[in-house]
Amino acid sequence: MNGNIYKAAGLAVGILVGLIIAAVLIVIANKNRKFKTEYDERQLKVRGDAYRYAFYTVVIWEAILFILAFGEFSFPVSAYILHYAGILAGVLVLSGYCIWKDAYWGLNNNRKRYGIILVIAGLLNALPLISLLTSPQNSDFPYINVLTCVMLVAVGIELLIKHMIDKRAEAAEDEA
């Protein structure tokens, strides 16, 4: 087996640090300062379905990659980017399903704080792209950051649209 163990370990440490930061941010973003987001029984059921669909998405994605790799197809980007895109596709399915079925926001979530965190995460992932635009010779194309940014923007847009729909529905409900 060939490879750069230091490069892989560096990425693993990076992911671990990212997870720790995410855990701290979740505690900050929850109203009761708890790590665990609370959902009601209907939301838990919806989220169960959402996780199932997200799982199918990732499995189908990986199966396609497996078949193409078996056929010795070559891709214009590295394999790790394609696997990462599959994970993001699963996250998008999970988030999208939960958003449209009213199971994205937990009972103890502070939506404003979560919104701010989403925007900051999006901006942080956009930074490498900006540095690429300013000095294209010195950097590689930041596929991972761009994919993450696209995913966050997609989730943000879905949340905004759903928020507007909910506001109208609530107003109609109050009038009824």
Next chain:
Amino acid sequence: MKNLKLKSARAAKDLSQDELAKICGVSRQTISALEKGDYNPTINLCIAICKALDKTLDELFWDP
């Protein structure tokens, strides 16, 4: 099938969906789904709603 008995009992108590949801510890959308008949609640949630609205299970959820 819409649960109009639940909706009218809530209105009689002068509670909004959001207020009833907070009392029962669920989201507003869950109360909305119940009233629209889009969700079948567990017995625990039925009891919580009945207690909040001072009604019996029969009065709110029994459909003869």
